[in-house]
Amino acid sequence: MSDIRHALLRRDPLSAAKEVLYHLDISLGSALQSAPGPTPGLDKSTVDLVEEFIFQVSKDRSVQRKRMSCVQELQLLEIMCSYFQEQSKDAIRQVIFSALFGLQGNKADESRMSVLGKLVSMAVAVCRVPILDCAATWLQRTHSAWCVRLARVLVDDYCMLVPCSISTLQNICSASPRFCCQLISAVTALYDLSSDELTPPPALLEMVVGWITEDPRLLLLTFINTPLTSSLPIGCLEVTPLMGLLRWCVKAPLAYQRGRKSTVTNGHVDTEKVGECEELYSKLHLSVLQVFLMLQVHLTEQNLLGRLAVLQAESVAVLVEEVSRLVDELNPLHAANEIQLALDRLAQALQVAMATGALLCTREDLRTLCSRLPHNNLLQLVMSGPVVQPPPHSGPFQPSLYPYIHPARPSPLSPHATHQAALSSPHAAHPALSPLPTHPALSPHRSLTPHTAHSPLPPHTFHPAAMAFPYRPIR
Structure with missing residues (x-):
């Protein structure tokens, strides 16, 4: 390998980088074809060549090399x-992409990230789907801190x-939905709304909402295509x-x-832009709820319902804690409506x-998680509403259902309904109301007599006030 390095040192930086790229293609491509299975790795000498001649990180400080100019880097x-x-085999593309941009935990990683950001940005501009698909895999397997930097x-x-x-970025969704799904995950990790600087820009928010509104299944693309064993x-x-959404x-x-x-203290509030963003968040919230329903269908078909948690309880606990801190911060600002809206959305989700x-x-x-949050009627109903619990040892988990709080009203065609109305009406003895089509034997000129067959029924059997309601609000 030292001979290859000395030969590359005599070349100009661009020519040397091209030679290393083709060397990777030949060595890794042939290794992948001869031994299908696990992805072949790179030996240290090859990694050193990639870092020195593609990412311009020299291992030998005694050797002074010319760095690429901006034009050469673009080339x-x-x-x-x-x-x-042009590489027709996806497996080889993925291996080469991983060999180039797989992070090694050394000082060359900064150069890797710099080149990767420019490469993916160019791929978006010229719509190079193979690079975007490789970047989607990279986003899926790389630590979120680096994914946020690319986003x-x-x-x-x-x-x-x-x-x-x-x-230009918005049109990529139809070309590489896998990349867009991972990009949404990355931008939601980047913009966590912890500060004004980390609030999504309106253009980005509008693009993400447009993607999801057009095809909500986009959010489940990575989940559906990821093997459970991986x-x-x-x-x-x-x-x-x-x-994140x-x-x-x-x-x-x-x-x-x-x-x-903060904008009031600076003397300017763009109410129109704020109103547009609020409407976008409302649409986004509805789409997220719809995706949960789609997810239930997939979990049921794969026999994973109750066995695989897509939302982790730890992540929900972090969100509740963040909401609690924001509420404490906004209490002096008389933000009661905003707080209730946030808690309503949390309870619905x-x-x-x-x-x-x-x-x-x-x-x-759930009660333990949300105990520090302010009072909200909908959230209290979710935490302590009546729930039908499945019997023990009844098989896989099934989602809890809210039963009917009140019994169903009798049908207007039922004789019970007619008799009940007659008994409960204060004008039941009036001659004009006495003829009943369902009882032709009754005389229209005599007062109605009580129907003894229905005497056990109290006059207000179906009144809601007569039902015991087990819901108790949390104090």
Whole structure:
């Protein structure tokens, strides 16, 4: 390998980088074809060549090398785009992409991330689907801290620097939905609404809501296509963007109310833009609830209902804690309406997630989680409403259902309904009301006599006040 290195040192930086890329293709491609199975790894000498001649991180400080100019770096990105586009075998593409941009935990990782951000941004601009699919796999298997950095590059390029270019990124959804699904997970991890700077830009929010509104199944794409046997690295992104989007919907009213305070002190409030964002969050919340229903169908078909939690209880606990802190911060601001809206959305999402099997959590655990939150009628109903519990040892978990609080009203065609109305009416003895079509034997000129067959029925059997309601609000 030293001979190859000395030969590469005599070349210009761009030519040397091209040579290393083709060397990777030959060595890893042939290894993958000759021994199908686990992904072949790179030996240390090959990793050193990649880092030195592609990412410009020299291992030998005594050797002074020329670095690539901006034009040469752009040419290298074009060469990479062409290579991944022309490589017809997806397995080889994935192996080469992982060999190039798999993080090693050394100082070359910064250069890897710099080149990766530019490459993916270029792939979005020229719609190179093979690179976007490889980037989707990278986002799925890499620590979320690095995924957030890649997401920030794309948001800066297409939402901040040139806002009108957001349509270019938006059109990628139809070309590579896998990449868009992972990108949503990454941007929700980036913009957690913990501060005004980490609130999603309106253009990004509108794009994400447009994607999901057009096809809500996009959020489940990675989850459905990921084998259950595959173990993802610790700290990677969520298997679905649902938790991140739920955080957006719940915290948005509180975060924007906090933002109003800072804008008021600066002397300007863009009420029109705030109103548009509120409407977008409302649409997003509805879409998230719809995706939970779709998820129940998939879990049922795969016999995973009650056995696989898509929303982790730990993540829900973190969200509740964040909401609690925001509520404490906004209490002096008289944000009662915003607080109740946030709690309403949280309660709706928790109930639907539990009913569809996406969240495996008992009511007792839910009460413990939400005990610090302010009073909210809907949230209290979710935490302590009447629930039909399945009998013990009855098989797999089934979602709890709310029973009817009151019994069904009798049908108007039922004789019980007619007799009950007659008994309960204060004008039952009036001659004009005495003829009943269902009792032709009764004389229209004599007063009605009580029907002894129905005497055990009290006059207000079906009145709601007569029913015992087990719901007790939490104090």
